[in-house]
Amino acid sequence: MASLAGGFDDIGTVAGLDAFPVPLLTLDMDGIVRGANAAWVHAMKATRPGVPFERDVHPEDRARWQTLLRQARAGYDGARGGGVRGRLRLLHPSGDLRWFDCTVARAGVSYCVALADATQAQRREAALEARLRGALGLLDGMPGLLYRGRNNRSWTMEIVSAGCEALTGYPPEWFVDSHEHSFSQLILPDYADYVWYGVQEALAARAAFELRYCIRGADTRVKAVLEKGVGIYSEGGEVLGIEGAIFEVRDSAP
Structure with missing residues (x-):
């Protein structure tokens, strides 16, 4: 040539x-x-x-x-x-x-x-994906909805465990990186600001958060839930996202 x-x-x-x-x-x-x-x-x-x-x-x-x-x-x-x-x-x-x-x-x-x-980059991505699949396998065996997501009003999810279906009635794919569906759509309007500002206050203090609120699942039934989470930060202190777990609370209202 x-x-x-x-x-x-x-x-x-x-x-x-x-x-x-x-x-x-x-x-x-x-x-x-x-x-x-x-x-x-x-x-x-x-x-x-x-x-x-x-x-x-x-x-x-x-x-x-x-x-x-x-x-x-x-x-x-x-x-x-x-x-x-x-x-x-x-x-x-x-x-x-x-x-x-x-x-x-x-x-x-x-x-x-x-x-x-991009050979080396592709190999690194494949190795990371394999490790992620292993971690998700572990998470999927645990009760409740375990997640990693973005700190925005939609609560966009990047990783969601299989337990979300039992809690919300929706499969993990319904939430992950979706512009059409989001976890925020499940939170009752009376709790939307409470959840948002509760998370933001915790992130500003670089502290864990614990919130009780109500969601409406796919079957339209209202459930009281408990969410515990923490922020993910860059070396410079920038908030990269949040991760945590959400469980149904059966013995008391939020």
Whole structure:
């Protein structure tokens, strides 16, 4: 494969891009590789001019790659620039899988592709996800609703244990990172300010909070609950979120 440093007159490629540390490629409108810089050749240890870029993409990610091409083609705006982005697995000639964050932009009658190696980041994310699944398995065996969430009026949840279904009537997926559903919708209006300001006062003092209030579950039945939680803080003291547990209180009203 020729280097971009030499230029590609047939598709108007700008010369001199071998100095860029990230892999850069130019493709024709059929997705055929027409040129690449030295970083791409170094990353993939192969030079194959005139073949579809898709051949380097893992078979399970080829549909995603075609979607990126379609989006780049449909969103072409020469004045605006930009591009579409996605993470793809590429097949290294050695047999290894490499993850790349891929940006595709249309430039006239060709595509420009920039790739940032995300292999180590993907492995770290996979390891973290595995640890999180293990922690959730432990949490799911405990009674009540255990959570980690954001400190906002909606009480947006990031992690919710399986016990939430017994408490609220809703599965964990109903709450997690949802813009449509939130735990705040379950809190009776008379308690909304009490819960909000109770948590904010505790966070300001960097103290644990304990609140009793009422919620209305999926079956419309009102339940008294007890919530205990703490703030999550950055090294600089910024509130990153909250975590805690919510249990039904059967013996007394809040």
